[in-house]
Amino acid sequence: MTGSRSKGSRVKGAGAPTVRRSRAIAVRRWAIAVAVYLVAVFHRTSLGVAGLQAADRFSISASQLSVFVLLQLGIYAGMQIPTGILVDRYGPRRLLVVAACTMGLAQLLFAVAESYPMALLARAVLGLGDALTFVSVLRFAAGQFAPRRYPVVVSITGTLGQLGNVVATLPLTALLHGAGWTPTFLGAGLLSLASGAAVYLMLPRAPRLQRRPREAAVLLDSLRGVGRRVNAAWSLAGTRVGFWLHFASMSTSLAFAVLWGLPFMVEGQGLSRNAASTVLLLSVLVAIAVGPPIGYLTGRYPATRVPLAIGVNLATVLGWYAVLLAFSDPMPYWLLVTLVLVMTTGGPISSIGFALARDYNGPAIVGTATGVVNVAGFVAAIVACLSLGWTLDLQGSASLGSYRLAFAVAVTVQALGLAQTVRWWLLTRHWLLRAQEAGKPIPVRIQRHRWDLSR
Template structure:
């Protein structure tokens, strides 16, 4: 085997092991999507208290993205993925045994911490192992394979919860996560050893003190902000629907059975798996299409939700619900465009930090969307269709705000690059002037 072929084989093996941890993370993250109503019964909590699970889990996830980017640039993806898998495993074991709401909150907080270390580490590994033109495809396939975890968190998890119960189900999930951590430790290639002097505490302190400078360097680039707001808009309704409020909306608002609601979520996950790789291939081959494609999908999602919520004062037809979920689900694969923008506009030294900045956005948006649904339902004092219509109208407004910001920063980014090209300065990307570009 040639040296180049051997390197490719090692890269693919390492990427596959890293994706296994990400798959487990997606499963853990989305497990409340079908277990939310059971969690409310088990811990005797309200809709707002149920939203706190997502607030805590995704809040910690979002807050850790920039530190994770810095840590993975400093320590490498292997170490962080081992810590991530073990943390998530312990969290699920604790969640399985939890009998009270505070203990369950602690478990979800730990889960958010472990989850936070995962995706950026996988992308950092891929950025160092694959060529730039293959990176968007690898990111999309990573997201697609991660959706297998989401797939298991639909009908299979529903069947397990009804068949063997809460505690055995989440105990098994925790043990599988620990196994994935052991696989990373044994199989993922080790990062090159750091020079001895760089291991000293003074170097780590200097690294920590540079956090603001690194984040500012990434954030100052308009391309990073386009990626941030694109991820914000694309993930908001999609993630809020998948991780918490999709099943309650369909069961309590649309009068579906839990099995039927689980089937709709299963359909949405299968759709994400199918469309993810083609999106990655398209944006890898034709980068100019990526932001317009994301804007189009987000606009269709926002308008679709507003139209359906305004038109139907009774449960909507099943085919229309499926169509709405189809459009909403596309936001997940589309959000990967934000990471391609982060990679293109930022140098290798801070690409992990920039990826973390972008990854914060979608989870902050999902937190706000989830909380807005819970608060609206509690204020209305009921879980009727009318209450859900109002709650989801508020949640979709979060996505509309992100869409407006995406368009704004995209136009500004194009103007800055076009100006630099005109002046003969080096630019991270090359673009062609269009009629809509700002002068």
């Protein structure tokens, strides 16, 4: 008996360092993959502080400036479901290499572009590379960590990605001012290529896939299957709540971050570019700080998820309308910062949409439902950016009065998303209450209130 215990002790003692080494290797590999995502977020938001220089460099109007975001985010949104198919077929390592190299080449082209069409092409290619990144990182992490650790890894991945947004504020502003347009974006492109090289050299190769006969026919059949899964996910009220919640939460905040925040604060509010960049940096830091508490709260008390999102969106919409109507002169600095920070919480709040997609869809279509939800916020940001740019062009100026009207139009996009969120939330509650009263299993138990839809 003693010999048996001694042998078990030796196995345990020898196995513990092996487990620790395996875990350390997994963390290092994941960190390399996350570096590509961090660079992607930096590329995605770089135009937020370079928008005014881009307008001068290419001699374009406000609505033409918005087309950069239309292309970049439009391609990103449209590629989410195809990216899932590609990562299943070719593996996350290959897609991360392709993503990093694509974004690097796009930024090199953007650095030397002197015409508006060439710059548009560069941003379109950038959106394509960006679209391949996040899903690939999550898929890679799923293969490196145990299922119980995976939700934590996903949360940390999103938080670390926001560091790319930090780099795209004050540091990028200083670099643009000191080095100029071409050296700055050449450096960004080379950074992306370096991250792709790190993935290629340091991440393990996936097992070689055996070529299948009639590969084109198999791919076509899988595409038809995707269409069926999208229809199945969209038919559920829970998916639509997640879609519209993501739409409302990200619309104004993403449009402000990727393009119109700095021009509004500089041309409309009279801030210096450094002061405006500081506000953007502060907003990113706040988003990083509030993300984990929101995740903990909504995970522990799932019934609070949608009401919390509705409250944040309502505060953002009413706050914007109030200050736009109340101040014909630049608003006080403290009020501007407060408004931006409240709006910024929309980014972390939007992740609630993914939890709803997971809860209300079966395992066979939950990935597709997540992709459907992820499209919503980027579509909303595109609409907000375009409506803002068109409104500025129609007024023919970039004065405070013009920005007030333009942002009122853009915030209306968020208000419409909020109205749809409330509508589908009430419909979903109606379905859940009926199922609960019939004794059927439901994702989250709820209580009936007087404001619920009638039986």
